Amino acid sequence: MEKDYETVIGLEVHVELATRTKIFCGCSTAFGGRPNSHTCPVCTGMPGSLPVLNRKVLEHAVAVGLATNCRITRCCKFDRKNYFYPDNPQNYQISQLYLPICRDGYVEIDVEEGLEGERASTPGKKRIGIHEIHMEEDAGKLIHDEWEDCTLVDYNRSGVPLIEIVSEPDMRSAEEVIAYLEKLRLIIQYLGASDCKLQEGSMRADVNLSVREVGSAHYGTRTEMKNLNSFHAIARAIEGERNRQIDLLESGRAVVQETRRWDDLKGTSYAMRSKEDAQDYRYFPDPDLVPVSIDDAFLEEIRARQPEFRTEKMARYRTEYDIPDYDIEIITGSKHMADIFEATVALGAQPKKVSNWLMVETLRLLKERELDPEDIRFSPEHLAKLITLAESKAVNSTVAKEVFELMFEQDIDPEAYVEEKGLKMVSDTDALRRVVEEVIAANPKSVQDYRGGKDRAIGFLVGQTMKAMKGKADPVTVDALLRELL
Amino acid sequence: MELLTLSAVELGAAIQAGKATAVEAMEAVLRRIEEREDALHCYITIDKEKALERAVEAQRRIQAGELAGPLAGVPMAVKDNLCTAGMPTTCASRMLGNFVPTYTAEALRNLERAGAVVIGKTNMDEFAMGSTTETSAYGATRNPRNTEHVPGGSSGGSAAAVAAGECFFALGSDTGGSIRQPASHCGVVGMKPTYGTVSRFGLVAYGSSLDQIGPLGRTVEDCAAALEILAGAGPRAGQGEAASRDMSGEAGRSPESIVPDRRDSTYLYRKDTDFTSALKKDVAGMRIGIPRDYFGPGLSEEVRHSVMAAAELLRGKGALVEEFDLSLVEYAIPAYYTIAAAEASSNLERFDGIKYGYRATGVEELHQMYKQTRSEGFGPEVKRRIMLGSFVLSSGYYDAYYLKALRVKAMIKKAFDDAFVRYDCILGPVAPTTAPRLGESLDDPLKMYLGDIYTISVNLAGLPAISVPCGEDGNGLPIGLQLIGDCFQEEKILRAAYSYEQFRKEGQG
Numbered sequence: 001m002e003k004d005y006e007t008v009i010g011l012e013v014h015v016e017l018a019t020r021t022k023i024f025c026g027c028s029t030a031f032g033g034r035p036n037s038h039t040c041p042v043c044t045g046m047p048g049s050l051p052v053l054n055r056k057v058l059e060h061a062v063a064v065g066l067a068t069n070c071r072i073t074r075c076c077k078f079d080r081k082n083y084f085y086p087d088n089p090q091n092y093q094i095s096q097l098y099l100p101i102c103r104d105g106y107v108e109i110d111v112e113e114g115l116e117g118e119r120a121s122t123p124g125k126k127r128i129g130i131h132e133i134h135m136e137e138d139a140g141k142l143i144h145d146e147w148e149d150c151t152l153v154d155y156n157r158s159g160v161p162l163i164e165i166v167s168e169p170d171m172r173s174a175e176e177v178i179a180y181l182e183k184l185r186l187i188i189q190y191l192g193a194s195d196c197k198l199q200e201g202s203m204r205a206d207v208n209l210s211v212r213e214v215g216s217a218h219y220g221t222r223t224e225m226k227n228l229n230s231f232h233a234i235a236r237a238i239e240g241e242r243n244r245q246i247d248l249l250e251s252g253r254a255v256v257q258e259t260r261r262w263d264d265l266k267g268t269s270y271a272m273r274s275k276e277d278a279q280d281y282r283y284f285p286d287p288d289l290v291p292v293s294i295d296d297a298f299l300e301e302i303r304a305r306q307p308e309f310r311t312e313k314m315a316r317y318r319t320e321y322d323i324p325d326y327d328i329e330i331i332t333g334s335k336h337m338a339d340i341f342e343a344t345v346a347l348g349a350q351p352k353k354v355s356n357w358l359m360v361e362t363l364r365l366l367k368e369r370e371l372d373p374e375d376i377r378f379s380p381e382h383l384a385k386l387i388t389l390a391e392s393k394a395v396n397s398t399v400a401k402e403v404f405e406l407m408f409e410q411d412i413d414p415e416a417y418v419e420e421k422g423l424k425m426v427s428d429t430d431a432l433r434r435v436v437e438e439v440i441a442a443n444p445k446s447v448q449d450y451r452g453g454k455d456r457a458i459g460f461l462v463g464q465t466m467k468a469m470k471g472k473a474d475p476v477t478v479d480a481l482l483r484e485l486l
Numbered sequence: 487m488e489l490l491t492l493s494a495v496e497l498g499a500a501i502q503a504g505k506a507t508a509v510e511a512m513e514a515v516l517r518r519i520e521e522r523e524d525a526l527h528c529y530i531t532i533d534k535e536k537a538l539e540r541a542v543e544a545q546r547r548i549q550a551g552e553l554a555g556p557l558a559g560v561p562m563a564v565k566d567n568l569c570t571a572g573m574p575t576t577c578a579s580r581m582l583g584n585f586v587p588t589y590t591a592e593a594l595r596n597l598e599r600a601g602a603v604v605i606g607k608t609n610m611d612e613f614a615m616g617s618t619t620e621t622s623a624y625g626a627t628r629n630p631r632n633t634e635h636v637p638g639g640s641s642g643g644s645a646a647a648v649a650a651g652e653c654f655f656a657l658g659s660d661t662g663g664s665i666r667q668p669a670s671h672c673g674v675v676g677m678k679p680t681y682g683t684v685s686r687f688g689l690v691a692y693g694s695s696l697d698q699i700g701p702l703g704r705t706v707e708d709c710a711a712a713l714e715i716l717a718g719a720g721p722r723a724g725q726g727e728a729a730s731r732d733m734s735g736e737a738g739r740s741p742e743s744i745v746p747d748r749r750d751s752t753y754l755y756r757k758d759t760d761f762t763s764a765l766k767k768d769v770a771g772m773r774i775g776i777p778r779d780y781f782g783p784g785l786s787e788e789v790r791h792s793v794m795a796a797a798e799l800l801r802g803k804g805a806l807v808e809e810f811d812l813s814l815v816e817y818a819i820p821a822y823y824t825i826a827a828a829e830a831s832s833n834l835e836r837f838d839g840i841k842y843g844y845r846a847t848g849v850e851e852l853h854q855m856y857k858q859t860r861s862e863g864f865g866p867e868v869k870r871r872i873m874l875g876s877f878v879l880s881s882g883y884y885d886a887y888y889l890k891a892l893r894v895k896a897m898i899k900k901a902f903d904d905a906f907v908r909y910d911c912i913l914g915p916v917a918p919t920t921a922p923r924l925g926e927s928l929d930d931p932l933k934m935y936l937g938d939i940y941t942i943s944v945n946l947a948g949l950p951a952i953s954v955p956c957g958e959d960g961n962g963l964p965i966g967l968q969l970i971g972d973c974f975q976e977e978k979i980l981r982a983a984y985s986y987e988q989f990r991k992e993g994q995g
Contacts (some may be wrong), residue, residue: 041589047582047690048569048591050750080832082879084856091835153840251603284888287695287829290751310890 004214005249007242008222009177009207010131010169013184014162016138016202017060023161024051024094031200035154043159045089050288053078057161058101058292060193061135062302064163065102067187067309068130072299076101078135078289082282086153087139095164097283098133107131107187109179117170118221128180129168136162139220150254150391163193169208169219174235181205181231186310189335195374198230205234210255211245220245221255225262225269233264240269313338321351328357334373337362343380349387357383361401365408378411386414394476399423425472429481432473436481439464450486458482489514494560494654494708501548501559508548508559508603511654512541514951515561515605518651527627528647530566531574532606537561540603548601549581551945556711558601558760563653565616565644566607568594568699569688573604576688578622579612581837581844581863587723591688592749593699594657596718604655608643612865613834614664614692616640617934618927621867626924629672635921638668642703645672648702655703655712659689661696662822663916663941666953669702670916670966673955675983676702677709680973681948682754684716691833693826694752696945699861706954710761713976717759756974764977765984770804772982775909777812780940792957793915799989800913800982808909813944814901817894819935822942823871823877824891830868831875837863870931899947907973911982915940916953920963940968950976954983956990 014481022029025042041049065072076099080092106119111126119127140158141427144151165184171177185196185203196203210222225241228234245255258274308316310332317328332338337358344354366373386407390400395418403414403423418424440447449457458479465478489497489511491868501505523529536737541561545580547553564570567586569578576582589718590598611621619642620626627642629635630650637646641658645668656663660678669676677700684699691697697987701712748755776797781790801807839859864872878887905912917937927934946949947969956967968988971979 041587044841046589047575047585047586047836048567048589048686048688048844050687050691052748082832082839083833084835084853086838086840086852089836091838092832116531280881282876282881282884284828284879284884285833287693288691288751303914346727408833434858 003250005211005236005242005246006214006216008169008210008219009171009173009238010222011165011167011171011177011180012206012208012224013165013167013181014204014206015064015165015184015196015355017057017161017163017187018192018194019054019056019060019161021056022159023054023057023135024159030161033156035152036156039157039158039427043047043089044155045091051094051286053289053292054161057135058294059302060161060191061101061133061163062294062299063191063306064165064188064193065105065133066299066303066306067191068102068105068107068165068184070102070105070130070133072294073099073101073103074295075099075291075293077291078286079283080286083279085139086151087142087351089140089155089158093137093139094286094289095136098285098293100132100134100288102133103131105133106374107180107183109176111176111179111181115172115176126176127182128170128176130326131166131168133163133165136164138162163435169210169222174238177207177234177238178231183236183469186333186335189374190307190309192307192335197372197374198228200308201229204228207234207241209238209245211242211249221257223255223257224259226259226272227261227263229264233262236264236267237262237269249416266441274286307335321345321355323351323355331355331358332364336376337373340376340378340380340383343385347380347384349384350391353387353391355384357387357404361404362408363402365405376408378407382407382411382414389414389418393474394418394424394469396425399471423472425474429477432469432477433481433485435468435473436465436478436485439468440482440485447486460485488516488881490651492654493705494703495556495705495711496761497654498556498558498560498711501545502554505563508541508545508561508601509538509714511559512538512561512603513808515651515653519605522650522652525633526630526646526650526652527625528608528650528652528892529563529606530576530578530609530622530624530643533573536573537603537605544601544603553601555600557597557655557715559646560602560654561605562597562602562712563605563608563644563647563656564594565610565641565656565658567610567659567690567692568607569690570594570604570607573607573608574623575690577613578610578624579864579868580623581860582842583844585843587688589688591699592685592718593716594688596715597657597712600715602712602715606658608641608647610643611640611664612868613690613830614640614659614661614697615867615871617663617667617783617932617937618922618924619643619646620928621865623865628924629921629963631673632921632961634923635963636924636927638671638673638917638921640664640668641676642672645669645674645676648672648674648704655701655708657699657716658702658714659697659699660941660945661693661698661826662938662945665700665702666916666941666944666951666966666968667920667938670955670968671921671964673958673964673966674702674704675706675709675952675954675987676700677713677952677980678944678950679717679976680754680950681945682752683713683756683759683950683976685718685750686989687749687753689856691829693829693945693970694833695829696822696826698945701730701840706952706980706987707762707765709952710765710980710984711720714761715757717756717761727771758974758977761976761980764980766981767985769800769982769985772800772805772911772978773909774805774807774810774911774913774982775905776807776816776913777905778809779812779815780914784918784936784939785915786959788957788959789915789917789919789965793913793967795954796967796986796990799993800986803985803989805859805982807913810905812901812905812912814894814898815939817941818898818946819939821891821898822938822946823874823935824887825895825946827871827875828879828888828891829875831872831879834864834868834872839863839948841983867931882991895946896901898943902943902947902949902970902972904973910975910978911969911971913967913982916966916968917941920959920961920965928947944970948973950974950979952979952983954987956986
């Protein structure tokens with residue numbers, strides 16, 4: 001009979017920081033440059049070059065640490081992790097082993113009651129411990145050219161700043177893992193420290209997982225799973241690895257401590273390397289970088305800059321704006337969307353209207369185009385103008401939606417656009433009355449049907465009028481006018 | 487005027503006064519190189535044509551009034567581990583035989599902005615690992631005083647070039663005595679500044695926490711003048727120009743710094759670098775300590791005699807000289823070779839055949855390429871230190887060796903701190919013997935390491951120290967006197983060294 005197993009999960013999350021320049025040199029971190037165009041002697045490991053820490057990296061790392069309740073290491077150092085691979089131009093990565101910038105923090109996630117664990121602050125909340133956060137540099141990229149049968153190296157990513165957030169083994173299910181990642185993502189996005197896109201690799205998670213019999217005091221042997229590019233893949237990998245380990249144990253075999261790579265297409269993982277081939281990284285303090293000492297003033301500066309986080313924002317929205325809880329949850333689920341919402345409201349738009357445009361049209365277009373809320377490009381000014389146009393009945397709702405779509409794509413100024421294209425509704429009732437009279441005169445059959453009691457016929461006449469007006473009339477007004485004249 | 491008899495500062499003054507030109511000086515140096523280079527092999531790279539072109543340009547700018555510094559127009563030599571844009575930088579290794587940097591070391595750039603003119607790149611021990619300049623992949627340099635002997639090392643090419651008149655002054659680097667010891671062996675002055683005084687950007691790293699660039703010259707004054715410019719404080723020509731900003735941006739700033747174009751995190755941007763004004767012939771009341779530990783077994787009688795005579799001379803001029811126990815001296819060598827080798831093993835990982843430098847041919851697989859490239863590209867002494875360094879950093883040994891060495895380093899620093907409460911300067915020998923014969927040292931690396939005993943503690947403690955000629959042995963080989971100062975106290979050792987140099991000249995005169 002199968003025993004009752006518990007899954008124990010810890011996460012190593014790499015986050016690419018949103019700095020303009022690299023961690024140890026002034027090269028751009030911009031994506032997609034020509035290979036090796038964002039490089040210099042420092043990030044290509046040329047002889048005699050030396051690293052100098054980018055202050056912005058430290059600011060972001062400390063900000064994330066404060067937001068996740070960590071202790072900030074007042075005197076932190078960088079260490080070298082030595083290993084030979086061509087994507088690593090110095091053949092050592094500058095990272096932090098001995099004195100990482102942040103330690104002993106936590107975040108709280110929402111869980112079902114009963115699953116809170118020991119350190120919960122309130123029912124329905126579970127604390128996920130953060131062991132440490134350290135700063136490090138990203139590596140370059142190897143490009144295998146099958147055609148020429150050679151491998152090329154692109155160092156544009158070499159030296160892009162990362163933080164690695166190492167959790168405690170506090171998660172027990174895929175749901176908790178996703179909740180934890182979502183929480184981290186929101187905190188970091190709210191801080192503006194990263195855009196945290198799993199698909200694009202600006203947030204990457206490695207899953208450390210073991211299983212044990214429920215009630216056991218000891219952890220089982222764990223494996224580390226890499227190459228997880230979406231929440232979906234993470235959930236599937238956790239399920240797969242849990243089952244694989246349980247099968248091993250049930251059949252009397254042992255779990256081997258190893259690093260495995262997830263293949264999301266096949267839905268399976270395979271071993272990359274076991275503990276036995278683990279390299280000796282010969283970590284030691286990097287003598288090229290002086291220790292970073294963090295004083296109270298620096299810490300206060302970062303603390304003062306901490307933004308309103310999601311929980312606080314949601315609470316404020318509930319009291320300040322008359323919009324549904326569901327809308328609040330969606331809007332605050334993206335800092336960027338919340339910023340647009342607040343800025344548009346600040347321009348005088350009615351919160352409920354702004355929320356509607358975000359919840360309906362914006363979400364529809366994002367979904368259709370497979371974009372994230374972070375990808376929204378239209379400005380609050382333009383959204384506010386569009387709302388004004390629609391609310392004052394200057395354009396009808398069909399036109400408004402069309403203009404919105406253009407605005408979503410190109411951030412056009414809706415006011416100027418409507419003016420330029422002559423899309424404004426004709427408010428001159430005499431002119432409208434003349435067109436309606438013409439439509440009545442031109443469609444005796446429909447008029448007859450209507451008078452004969454077929455109410456549907458009026459719809460056709462409204463359509464004809466709208467067509468004649470090139471859409472620049474309010475269908476409700478047209479309908480009323482037709483009924484009056486007939 | 488016989489230009490080659492002038493010191494660098496004297497030549498600079500003559501050029502400013504219009505009594506000589508940068509071009510004449512360069513021509514004189516190149517003639518001397520023509521005469522002596524075959525026998526000495528001070529240089530790895532000399533491009534006579536370019537050197538002359540640079541001299542012509544410097545002279546034009548001097549005449550235009552753009553360059554007025556003490557070393558403007560003065561020909562200089564550069565150790566081949568300092569990067570020079572457009573000029574090969576080999577570190578005397580096969581590994582970098584074809585390497586031409588696109589950037590110039592910051593320290594050298596300071597000197598070039600001040601108008602000094604580069605002649606070429608001097609020979610050295612491979613990657614600065616060695617004490618004789620015999621580990622160079624391009625052949626040994628010979629001591630100008632006696633070509634049967636080595637010039638010392640690792641900055642042996644620079645020291646020999648200064649001694650032979652193949653340049654007016656030179657740059658070296660000092661990780662465990664690599665400026666002071668060859669200066670001592672060749673009878674010239676060599677100075678290692680306080681760690682952090684000179685930017686290391688562009689110096690190919692050996693032991694990053696110990697490496698420091700410094701000058702070698704014929705006089706103490708030459709070294710002071712060069713160091714003042716190397717340190718880079720005060721108004722620099724071209725400061726803020728686009729070239730110095732190409733790597734700035736957010737980087738180039740560290741939390742403790744407000745300097746916008748910082749390129750070496752360990753560089754201190756000292757303001758107290760007016761070293762030439764420290765050159766006063768006056769040691770009255772100066773407190774000089776002589777560590778008894780530096781005069782134990784292993785020290786040659788001739789060296790002991792010369793150094794003690796120097797101490798007596800200073801005492802006679804009013805210095806308060808006394809002996810004391812520094813302690814811990816016997817731990818300096820193991821601590822040094824542990825730390826330097828550990829850092830070197832990591833610093834030299836970048837030489838892998840992928841991006842630049844030597845690459846082995848006829849290999850199929852990546853790790854085989856690494857192995858073969860590094861086996862063929864590095865010489866035996868470099869490999870020995872890489873292996874030693876990798877070992878002391880490996881898991882299970884890190885605490886026992888590397889961490890312990892760091893603790894010893896801190897204790898040595900403390901011992902010096904205590905000594906400098908009582909003394910302005912510490913006086914001792916530079917090396918236990920005069921320059922050994924060629925071929926004598928390589929078979930016994932341990933013996934070679936022991937020769938560093940009086941110089942390496944200075945690097946471990948980050949202190950400034952200077953080597954000044956103080957005599958000769960029976961074979962006419964020079965002996966050097968070492969003066970060690972507390973951190974940032976270059977003025978004191980410069981004053982002591984300058985005074986000694988002048989008193990000695992008077993005595994001989």
